Structures are given as structure tokens and as C-alpha cells.
Amino acid sequence: MAGLSAANLTGSGTITYHDYDNMVLASVQNNPPSCGMPYAELDLTRITAVQQMNTATDCGKCIKVTSQADSSKFVYVLAVDTGGRGLDISKTSFGKLFNVDDGTAN
Template identity: 50%
Template sequence: MRLISLLSTLLSSNYTIAASIGELKGSQLISWLNYQNMDSNSKQSPPSCGYDYSKLDLNRVTAVEGLNKSQCGACLKVTNPTSNNEVYVLVIDMGGKGLDLSESSYTKLFNTTDQPLRAEWETVDNSFCDGILKY
């Protein structure tokens, strides 16, 4: 009986941890930000995740609506549902509705800078985002 109670507690706590970390997945209108050409004052203030902008490939980053700190550094596969173009971006900041992709990733995804446009995204293995954060 005690073993069953212990197993139940362990399973519950694992579920709670997984739920609190939360997988990033969605489908809605997204927009872009020009991270590459931020003014020097903005670059001195780190994004919500605390990364140093100078150590990031700013062509492949995104901000996420409702971000919690445990989601920082997640790698997202973002897909254009019309063309099936896809990009892989690193989560670095909290943003507006949906995602705020870097302008170059947005342009690669949609072949335009018109915004907002619909995209789908999901968390993938971080190996897809190798090289975005330079140590």
C-alpha cells in the first residue's frame, strides 16, 4: 500500500514538473522584430531570458507570448502552413501575440515582410538550434 502511494506521488510530481515547464506549441498570427538593427541602448538591456545579444545569431531568434523562464533556450520549429516552409529559432524573450520572429527568419518563412501572418510552431530538439547561442 505504501509503495503504491509513493509511486502515485512520484508520478504526480513528474506530471507537475512537465506541466510547469510547458511545451511551446501553437498556431496563430505572428509578427517580426528587427533584432539585427536594434539601437545600442536596446542591445545593452538583455532580453527576458538574460542572454547577451552579442552572443546570439540574431537572424534565428524569437520572442514568445506568455513566456515563462523555464522555456528560455527552447528550440522551436516554426512552419508556414500554406507553403510548408520552416525555420528553427531559439526562444530568447517574452513578446506580443504568438511569436515575434527575427525579421530574417520571418522573411525566410513567408517570403515577405507583410505582417501578421499565420504560423504553427512546436518545441523540437535543441540540436536544430546549434550555433544560435555562441558561448
């Protein structure tokens, strides 16, 4: 299992990636993530959707995501959306920790 930590967002679980990095901003300008932050104002290489996140308390939290296989590998991502199966981090951040070809990490 991969690890995550940030205030109420602590534990381990499934991590997948979403290709936020290559989103066409014009196509999502009227559809911001659950936290309401416009995608155009975010570093798309450092964001995540969190399954069952409490948007009232956890939006905008910085989450440290670590690789269980190598705890010296970690990235920080910003919680901006709900969804995924655990965490749905940007493809760039996922690639810093895991093999992108695998598509998921536990």
C-alpha cells in the first residue's frame, strides 16, 4: 500500500493517476474540480482527487504521498477534487513514485 498523510487524510490505499497534465483547459473551464479552484490556476502536475474527501475541511490540503516500496520516494500533491479509488494523483506525480505503465499502486 502507498502512504498518504495530511491532517485528516492519513492512511494507505490505492493510488491511480489521472492525466491532469494534458487536459485541455478550455474544455474544463466551466467545470472546476469539487473544491472550486479553477484548473487554470493550479499546477496540474501536483494535484489529486481524494475518494470520499470532506470538501468542507480537506479542500486545499497538501498531501505527502509516499511509496511503500521505497519510503525515501515521496511527492506532495494538493487535494482539489473528489473521486478516484483512494487517491487519483497527476500522472507526473505518480511517475515520480511508481511505474506509470502499471496504472495503479497499492
